[in-house]
Structures are given as structure tokens and as C-alpha cells.
Amino acid sequence: MNLTSDEIIQLKQAFNLYHLAEWEELRRRVEAGSFGDPKTSLVARLMTKSLEDVDEHGKGTELALCLHGFYLYYQAKYEESFDSFWSAHQRQSGWGSWSALGLGKVYSDLGKWEQARLWLCESLRLARQDADFDRMAECYGALGEVLLRTQHPTEAYELFSTDAALLPPGSGERLRLKNYQALCLGRLRKSELAEPMLFEGYYSAQNGAQNAASATFSLASLMTLSVLHRNRVLYERVKDIQANNSHSDTVESITQMPRGIMAVCDAAWCWFDRDALPLGSQQRAALDDKGLMALHDASQCFEAKYPIEHRWGVSLIERWQEGQQSVDSHAAWSKLSQRGDRPPSPSPVSPPSIIDRWVFDVDLSGGDLIQELSSGDVSEAWNKLRLFMI
Amino acid sequence: MPKPLIRLGLIGLNNQGKEHLQGALLSKRVQIVALCDRDPETLEKGCAILGDVATYTSHSEFLAHPQLEGIILALPHQVYEDIWDDVVAVGVPLLKEKPLGRTLSEAQSFLSRARANAVPIVTAIQRRMHPTYVNLKECLEGQTINAVTAMLHLGFDPAKKPDNWRGDPVRAGGGALLDSGYHMIDLVHYLIGSFEVIHANLWVHEAPALSTMLETDATLMGRVGSTWVRVESRVGGRPDPDRKGKFLKQERVEVETCRGIYTASRDAISLNGEEIWTSDRSWDQSMCLQLDHFEDRIQEDSFDDADVWDQVPVMRVIEQAYGFAQQVGPIPRPVGGST
Numbered sequence: 001m002n003l004t005s006d007e008i009i010q011l012k013q014a015f016n017l018y019h020l021a022e023w024e025e026l027r028r029r030v031e032a033g034s035f036g037d038p039k040t041s042l043v044a045r046l047m048t049k050s051l052e053d054v055d056e057h058g059k060g061t062e063l064a065l066c067l068h069g070f071y072l073y074y075q076a077k078y079e080e081s082f083d084s085f086w087s088a089h090q091r092q093s094g095w096g097s098w099s100a101l102g103l104g105k106v107y108s109d110l111g112k113w114e115q116a117r118l119w120l121c122e123s124l125r126l127a128r129q130d131a132d133f134d135r136m137a138e139c140y141g142a143l144g145e146v147l148l149r150t151q152h153p154t155e156a157y158e159l160f161s162t163d164a165a166l167l168p169p170g171s172g173e174r175l176r177l178k179n180y181q182a183l184c185l186g187r188l189r190k191s192e193l194a195e196p197m198l199f200e201g202y203y204s205a206q207n208g209a210q211n212a213a214s215a216t217f218s219l220a221s222l223m224t225l226s227v228l229h230r231n232r233v234l235y236e237r238v239k240d241i242q243a244n245n246s247h248s249d250t251v252e253s254i255t256q257m258p259r260g261i262m263a264v265c266d267a268a269w270c271w272f273d274r275d276a277l278p279l280g281s282q283q284r285a286a287l288d289d290k291g292l293m294a295l296h297d298a299s300q301c302f303e304a305k306y307p308i309e310h311r312w313g314v315s316l317i318e319r320w321q322e323g324q325q326s327v328d329s330h331a332a333w334s335k336l337s338q339r340g341d342r343p344p345s346p347s348p349v350s351p352p353s354i355i356d357r358w359v360f361d362v363d364l365s366g367g368d369l370i371q372e373l374s375s376g377d378v379s380e381a382w383n384k385l386r387l388f389m390i
Numbered sequence: 391m392p393k394p395l396i397r398l399g400l401i402g403l404n405n406q407g408k409e410h411l412q413g414a415l416l417s418k419r420v421q422i423v424a425l426c427d428r429d430p431e432t433l434e435k436g437c438a439i440l441g442d443v444a445t446y447t448s449h450s451e452f453l454a455h456p457q458l459e460g461i462i463l464a465l466p467h468q469v470y471e472d473i474w475d476d477v478v479a480v481g482v483p484l485l486k487e488k489p490l491g492r493t494l495s496e497a498q499s500f501l502s503r504a505r506a507n508a509v510p511i512v513t514a515i516q517r518r519m520h521p522t523y524v525n526l527k528e529c530l531e532g533q534t535i536n537a538v539t540a541m542l543h544l545g546f547d548p549a550k551k552p553d554n555w556r557g558d559p560v561r562a563g564g565g566a567l568l569d570s571g572y573h574m575i576d577l578v579h580y581l582i583g584s585f586e587v588i589h590a591n592l593w594v595h596e597a598p599a600l601s602t603m604l605e606t607d608a609t610l611m612g613r614v615g616s617t618w619v620r621v622e623s624r625v626g627g628r629p630d631p632d633r634k635g636k637f638l639k640q641e642r643v644e645v646e647t648c649r650g651i652y653t654a655s656r657d658a659i660s661l662n663g664e665e666i667w668t669s670d671r672s673w674d675q676s677m678c679l680q681l682d683h684f685e686d687r688i689q690e691d692s693f694d695d696a697d698v699w700d701q702v703p704v705m706r707v708i709e710q711a712y713g714f715a716q717q718v719g720p721i722p723r724p725v726g727g728s729t
Contacts, residue, residue: 128618157598158591162611165589165714190597354644354651355537355611355620 062088062095069102073109076305078339082106097126097135100348101142108146110339111308111369115347116146121356122348128355137166137173143359144180145389150367153187155359160184175205175214179221179390186225187386195234198222202241213255220258220390223265227382235269260301260309261390267294267316268382275379292320309388311336312373319378333374396685397457398485399424401449402464403436406487409516410462411439413677419685422462426452449473453480460485460688462514462681466554467492467568468561474500478507483693485684487514489572490701492563494709501698510693512684513701517577519676519683521669523643526654527581529661530645535582537618537646540574543627545639548595548606557604565604567592567711571623575610576704577643578619584703585614590711599715610711 029035069084085102088095104119120143127135144159164177182197198218205214219238226235242262270291277284299313311332318325352360373384400410400422407427414422424444427433433445446452453461453476461477463470463486470477470491477484484504490513491497504511517523544566555561562568567590578585592598592605599605606626612619626637645652650662657671687693 131616154593154596158609161591161714162589165611185598188596193598353537353618354539354646355618357539358620358622 121352153184157184216255263298267291337370395421401426403427407464416678424455519679533647541622543640548626567608585612587710590714592715
């Protein structure tokens, strides 16, 4: 496949939409013909074609493989996505930072923190060489996610701040990063800083059509804080906002994650409340029903694109109803865990830049995502909301 | 015939002032003839180190000492503004401890008032005179530099607020960034030239520093051309594994070049892990060299604008870094420069 320079530019544009998870926007542009005839354009073909359709020796192949990798990644087809990124990376044709970023994000989603960090730092090293600020920003953000999910909020905050600093002025990503920074502050129990940031994020996002999705993310982050800090006042405030929100959710697919998380938070508050009620009481039974219904809603939100979150939701229902997980559930967790074990498990050869070496000083050894999510009873489970990125 | 010793006065005899006294003892080119500190006990201790020397508790009497050919200023940050006009009115060259000012505007104000009195200023930055860093700079000559990191951890307990002027944001003008961070930012300037700040984070323990607080931790990322910079300055540092509740004092500069990675601490330089230079880590020699350098300038009347203007980009970096950090908190930084 020999690509023209126009096609490479189109691929880059498409890639940027992919890596910002603007999947719907990309689909809209493809259908509107922004990338040429929707039936024949390269971008449109790569959105749907399989890996074998890509010529192994053509110019721009690595980029095309990356794009394909992200297409698969955002459908949670991690194994195929990994193969596409790895294939791209092996070609070493100057797009290494893009493919390494993809590999890092796949590992990160699967909770393979050490591998994620290795690849994201490799992507950062290559992007730094190319002065590719977009990729650098993306890497810092992705590393921030890894460190936040492994309970290093101070370091994560620094990474998200750096991500924000590298964004071009006016970038819509800034609101998302504010949410992340606020989550870090929340983990540091600085509610007096975190909550205003999230409310500010919510109201400023709500006022702009382009940032509509961010408003939902802000609310989900606030709800998470309410659960983690057992802050009922905050929870009720967010519920009031939700109830009075006339804003229609026009970006439903993007907000599946925050809507799922909010449903989990609703379930959590049902659990807290029913725990205070006597066994066998009607009120308790009603809260059981309400909580389980919320968990079913959450699982539905997660089902299409978030396999780990989905599995967690399903297992919470089991644990709530039966007090333990089923054999099938244990098997499903085990299968999920294996998805990140890619034989052979390649690692970058070059050490990270000295600029980013501090990220390697952070001890990630304690956190195994799958193990943490799959263990414990329901009463402990709500605190595990800290393991998710919203 | 040997040149006569240059006669200097030293005002401010706390930590940094004492370092200057030690440097003066080693120097064969300068003589400290007058000491000033408003605390008689501190003054007495300084006198005990130096021997025969005039002592003053009043800065105006000190500045009237008839033999002063230059003045070393090692005072708390907030004191300069009050005495600056008196100091520059003496009309002799000044060796002023860093920072040049608490803010960029204060630094610029000091410079312009000194210039109006035709008084040359040299900023005292001892790392520029330390043999290890001088040698590192020589090692880097002609090399492509990809990245520089500079780290200074003071090893103090960050939870313990200083009970002197350093514990007051207005008087100190800043925390870890302005204090120890200044040294490392200046050192990076010395090694590679000026750079632009991309981002900075300031913390008080585990919370972002709002502008009314004194930051205990500061990290900064910058860039010039294809060279990336990271500076890390902490009041504490990493926990000391051998002493519970204590922190490790650490200082390190790393430079990634086309030849590999140079790592320098005050006592050694290594290239790709192989030691290529060792030195005495103490400050005595560099403090002495700093005074000798000052003496040279006075003897030859050869003050170079670069001696002091070189500090303005450092102040600018610090100002930018505080600006980034303020994005967290709504309150402006409390200290303003004199107008």
C-alpha cells in the first residue's frame, strides 16, 4: 500500500480523533466525506478492514496499522489491537511513538501496569525526539492514568498537569484533564480543592455543545468522591443536579463509562443505607432491589466497550445476591487476566529519557487490577471505584 | 610585588554568611575588614572565626566603614528592600547572595537602582564555582545535549515549618522553588543556557501549593530547542531507609548527550556509570573561588553585565513556574517587587 502525502495527513487526522476517543466524531466525518469518498477512502477502509489487508511493505503502513490498532482498541478488542500495534512497532519506520502509545494503552486497560509504563515511556522517549507534542501529551495523560489507578495520586497529578501544559491553547481535552486532576486531589483527600474543580468543570462543560460529554464525566467523578469519602451531602447535591438536568445526552456512546460509574455509585449508596436497616425489613428489601437494578444498569453501560468494568459489575451483582461469586465468574476473571499476557511479551530496549526516569521510581508492584477487583465482599467493593478512570 | 588584598565587608552572618567567612579564610586575595549582623551573639561568633575585624549591629554604621572596597550581602530575602538604597549609595561593588530578588520585578528594581548609582553587582551562586560543575561544563563542550535533570533534596522534615523568616511567605518570597530550586535552575542555565518553562508543579506536603503557602516540593519541566529540562527541588526528599522519619539529602545533575549520560553530584562525575572525575564535595573551595573572582573584577574594574543579567532569566523561569502553579489556586502570589 503506497500512500500519498494527502492520505498520510488524513490518517494522522483520523489517528488524532481515535486517540482522543472521539470515535463518533470520526465516524461522522468519514460519513460526511471529510476523508474522501466514504466507500473508497483509506480511512474508511481501515476502520473496517482486517489486518491482512494492509500491505506489509508500503509507505505509511505503520501508521495505518496504528490506526487499525486504535479502531480495535476502542472496541476493547485488546488482543487484535495489541497485534496491530506490535506489528506496526516492529517496522520501525518512524511512527514508533504512535505504536508504543497504543501498546501502552492496551496494557493499561488490562491492568498490566509495569508493561504499560514501559511502553508509554518508550512512546514518550520517541515522541520527545520528534518534538511531537500531541503524542507527548497523550503519553503523560496515559501514564497519569496508570499512576492514579495504582494509588499514586501526587505523581499522577503531576503527569496530568504536564499533559495539560502540552496541549494546544483551546483544546477541549483540558476539561477532561481537570477532572483527572480533581480525582487526584480527591484521592489525596483534598475535597476542598477537588469538588470545586469538578463543579466548575461540570458547569463550564454543560454550557458548551462540544464539551457536553465532559459534564457527565464531572458528575461521575463527583459521585465517585461521594462514595469514596462517604459524603452523603455531596451525593445528594449531584443527584439534584442530575434530576434537574434538562441537557440531553447527545454523545451517549462516549458517556457509557461515566454513566456506568454513576450507576455503581447509586448502588453503593443503596448498600450503605440498607446496611443500617434491620434484616428482613421492607425498606431493606426495597433498597436491595434498587441497588441491584442500578448494578444491572451499570453492567449494561459497560458491556460493549469496558470488559473489566463489566465483569466487575456482574460480579458485584452476584456478591450482593449470593454473598459470593459464581464459578463462572471466577473463570471469567481468570480469562480477563490472561488477556494481558501476550506471548512473547516484548519490552522496549532503550531506557527512558532521564527526564522521565522519575516515573520509574514509583513502585507499582502492589497493584494487580484483576486480583483487587475480583476479591472481597460487597461492603469492601465500593472503595475499589478508585481503580477506575472516569 | 604582590597586589594588596581587597578589603570587603560582610553583612549577614547566618548560614550563607558563614560560608563566605570560610571562603575568605582560604582566599589569599581578599580580606574581610567589617562584619555586620543585628544579633550581637551571631556577630561575636563570626568575629571568633575571623579574628581582628570591625563589627557592627547597625547597617548604616557598617556601610560607613571607611575601608570598604566591596560588600558581600548575605541577608534574609526581605531585608534587601529596606536597605538597598543605602547599600548602593556607598558606591562599591556588591556580591549579593541569590536570589537576585524575591520576584522578577524586585530583582529588576534592585538592578536599576544599582545601575543608577553606577554600582556593579555579582550574584553569589557557589555551584558555578564548584570544581565538579565547572568540570561538567567543560565535558559538555561541543556536545549535543538532549536532556538535563537537576535535583536537590535538602533532607529536612518538610512538615516542620521554619520558625524564622523562611516560614513566612511574604518575607521569604517563596519556598523550595525560590530557595533550593533557584540553585538548580541557575546550574542548568550555567550548563546549557536559558530555557523556557513548559510546566511546574508546587506542593505543600501532599497538596498543591496555593499562593499563600510556602511550597515544600517543586518540579519543573522546560525546553530549549531539542533539549529538555527537568528540575526537582524538595525541602525533604526520599525517606531515609536507615533513619525512621528522616529524609535523604541529595544533589544530582544528569545530562543526556550524544556520548551518553553524565551524572554529577558534588563529589564526582560519571559517564555512563563510569566515574571520570572526583572532587572535594565541600563548598570551601568554591566560596573562595567566588571571592577571588569578585576580587579580580574589583582589581581590574572589569565587571561584566553578564555576571548579573544572567540571573534575570533564572528569575523569569521561577516567575513562570509560580504562574503555572497558581492555576490551582485563585489567590495571587503575595509578594510584589518595589516600584
